[in-house]
Amino acid sequence: MNFSLEKHEEYSVFTWKDTKITSISAPELKAQLLEVKNNGLKNIILDLTCVKFVDSSGLSAILSGDRLWRDEGTYIVGGVSHPMVVKLFDISKLDSVLTIIPTLEESMDYMNMELLEQKLSGE
Numbered sequence: 001m002n003f004s005l006e007k008h009e010e011y012s013v014f015t016w017k018d019t020k021i022t023s024i025s026a027p028e029l030k031a032q033l034l035e036v037k038n039n040g041l042k043n044i045i046l047d048l049t050c051v052k053f054v055d056s057s058g059l060s061a062i063l064s065g066d067r068l069w070r071d072e073g074t075y076i077v078g079g080v081s082h083p084m085v086v087k088l089f090d091i092s093k094l095d096s097v098l099t100i101i102p103t104l105e106e107s108m109d110y111m112n113m114e115l116l117e118q119k120l121s122g123e
Contacts, residue, residue, distance in 0.1 A: 003032055011043035011074070011111050012036065013104070017050055021058030029061040033068060042073035043115065045107045049079030054088055066098055074114050075099070078107025 002025060006013045014036060018025055036044060046065055048054075054062070062077060069075035078101045080086055086102075089095045101107040 002028060005036065007041075008108075010115050011045060012041045013045045013047050013078075013108070015047040015049070015079075019050055020053045020055075021048075021051060021061060022053070022055045023057040026055075026057035026061040029058070030064045033061070033065045037068045042069075043075075043111060044069060044073070045076045045078045045104070045111055047079045047104050047107070048077060048085065049081070049104055051079075051085055052082045054085055059088070059092060059094065062098070063094070074111060074118075076101060076107050076111055076114075078102075078110075079104045 002016060002018045004015045004017065006015070014033065016029065021029060033044075033046070044065070046062065048062075065077075066075050076099045080089060080100050081102045089098075089100055094100070099110070101110055
């Protein structure tokens with residue numbers, strides 16, 4: 001199993017444990033994200049702290065998570081700190097589409113602020 005799922009009160013952290021997301025592992029990532037969504041988890045942080053390489057299939061899998069949670073819930077891509085992965089998100093302009101945060105801790109803080117903001121605005 002290339003991932004772990006840690007449930008918190010209002011969100012979950014889906015940690016990808018492999019150092020790569022490629023055409024070989026991307027289908028598993030997509031399938032697992034879909035399963036998590038189908039299990040009713042509304043807010044998710046995709047933790048990529050361990051990831052050092054992502055190919056186009058990996059980007060597609062990461063984007064599929066955004067599509068799953070776009071209309072219902074919050075989706076954050078966190079732990080994006082490896083220079084090669086940061087550069088890929090920048091070159092692909094996905095940093096303008098996705099909420100990408102450099103560390104897991106900052107991602108959790110961001111998620112808590114998002115959820116608080118939603119509660120205060122009555123969503």
